Amino acid sequence: KCPTAPIGSYPNIRFIKNSKGCQMLKLANINDIEQLVELENKMFDETKYFRLSKNEFLKLLNKKSTLLLVWIEDNIIIGYALAIIINKKHLWFNSLAVSKEFQSTKIAKELFDSIENYAIKGCFDSIILEIRQDNKALLRRYKGFKYSECQIIESYYPDGSNAIRMTKKISKED
Numbered sequence: 001k002c003p004t005a006p007i008g009s010y011p012n013i014r015f016i017k018n019s020k021g022c023q024m025l026k027l028a029n030i031n032d033i034e035q036l037v038e039l040e041n042k043m044f045d046e047t048k049y050f051r052l053s054k055n056e057f058l059k060l061l062n063k064k065s066t067l068l069l070v071w072i073e074d075n076i077i078i079g080y081a082l083a084i085i086i087n088k089k090h091l092w093f094n095s096l097a098v099s100k101e102f103q104s105t106k107i108a109k110e111l112f113d114s115i116e117n118y119a120i121k122g123c124f125d126s127i128i129l130e131i132r133q134d135n136k137a138l139l140r141r142y143k144g145f146k147y148s149e150c151q152i153i154e155s156y157y158p159d160g161s162n163a164i165r166m167t168k169k170i171s172k173e174d
Contacts, residue, residue: 025110028068028080033057035077036070043097048159052095069114071107078102081111083118091119093129119170126167133162142166
């Protein structure tokens with residue numbers, strides 16, 4: 001059975017019962033580390049992206065400035081979103097990953113929206129993120145979500161590729 005009440009302090013944690021079983025969006029905790037590392041290693045090619053290690057996930061979970069959400073289906077983490085509070089005005093959307101077999105679902109959008117909703121409810125002025133300059137599809141998607149390009153960061157990724165830093169101004173109407 002799915003739990004009937006939200007857990008943790010994040011207001012948008014919810015449980016969904018569907019024909020496939022139980023799905024849950026929740027704050028990550030130390031018990032999720034092994035699955036997070038496994039997902040990270042599956043989703044990010046280390047020659048192109050910086051991967052988070054077990055120790056890095058542990059450090060992030062111990063920081064009050066970290067928001068690490070996981071999407072769980074039948075007790076398996078199939079996606080996560082990581083944001084870091086830079087200061088009272090800015091939230092850095094660091095990473096989003098969803099298992100390949102679930103990428104055609106709405107899970108990535110749910111995770112993405114949850115981070116944006118946190119920024120809105122937390123009265124942040126902006127969300128900052130970086131993407132690969134050669135990832136044109138993701139660039140178009142984020143522009144569609146009202147993110148704008150603000151900086152090119154040369155040789156940002158392990159393979160020497162550039163990054164585009166993007167920002168989204170947050171307003172209470174978003």
